[in-house]
Amino acid sequence: MMDFSIYGDDSNALIRFDPRTKLFIFLACGVTSLYTYSGLYILLFAGAVCAVLALNGKPITALKAFLIFAVAMYIKETVDHAGSSSSVVVLIVSVLTTLVLYSLPTILSILLIVQTTRISQFLSALTAMHLPVRAVIPVAMLFRFIPTVQDEWNGIRKAMAFRGISLSFGSVLRHPGKTIEYVLVPLLFSTIGVMEELAAAALARGMDVDVKRSAYEQVRLSGADYIVMLLFAALSAAIVIMVTAKGAEGF
């Protein structure tokens, strides 16, 4: 059965945040991801992203992500304070935890956009920002298409397993050229099919007309949206100012 909820579902949401708020959180994550080592502040930041995700109807994903983040942070702190032993294990653990700390907030903010926003909401929110159509459609498509790529990729992996083609690290290393062909060709063929259907659907809904479109979807920034945007602006400003004021040694 096809899982429709991967294309955005906020029916369980306590507060439905505006897509613009979610985009703002995405940009804030991009700025703060360079300052991941700022200790407790970044934990607070990740907690805030998880809280927004939970309020928007994905409490279980949010809880899991926050636990992963906290555990990674704890491991990193213990490894960093364990002394200056530079064994390979310490190196790998330290890098892996940092990778989690670095990428998790951004991935969560993308999840927030992808999993809780329907494309029509996203389109009307971007149009309400008075962006030109040429900017609106590619950005909306980018977020709409990430779950599609994921979905097709899962199917291809299953098909490869049926045919006995392994995707383990070793086999990728031994046959890099073949792996690229085995993965890319079916992925591109199936996604191009989806693209053509989406383009036909867009034409059928009159996306190609040069007049201003009205939208069935009502988008309005509520008080909660303003509070969340202010909170994230304050948090990222605090992180950036703290780091630049103290210098990199301060932590």
Next chain:
Amino acid sequence: MAKKAITQTTQPSDKKMRTRDLIYAGAFGAIYIVLMLIVVLGTSAIPILYIVAPFTVGVVCATVYELCVLKVHKFGPALILGVLFALVACSGNVLGMALAVLAALAAELIIMMGKYKSKKLFLLSFLAFNLNMVCPYTMLYFHRDEFMARSVSFYGQAFADELAKYAINGLAFIQIALALVGAAVGVLIASRLIRKHFERANIV
């Protein structure tokens, strides 16, 4: 009016990007970014592979880029791909973002030189486009000391020492060369795959 718009999209001589082309560009952008993230995050635990990411991404992602520009055949798809890339990969790094968009613009100009007919220039344009993979590292070149200090507290001393070994002053040129070589290998793979699969299926 709607009727006119629909007939316009079906005419290949139409030079402006229409909705259909914008949808293609956005969707290919999603594929490109997902593959790039898989390659970069999958290899960055080893410092040397983190540095050669422009090469690996060039090899893997060339086919996606080529299909995108060959499918749309107008001014715009490479630029949109570049902007989406900059938005995800270089956010928080304004200089890197600007350079990534410039690289995409250069790719567009190369395609334009071939008047959207020369297949060789379509293929060649990826060499310029793949230079955007160097842009997330701009912080490393211009603020080397700051970056090293950061990665000590960020990745730990051991990783930073390892990184410092490779972060020699000529790194920018090495990475540009890596990006070009990666793009060249990727383009060879792409043209083979396109000839073998996508042209036969009438996709491009």
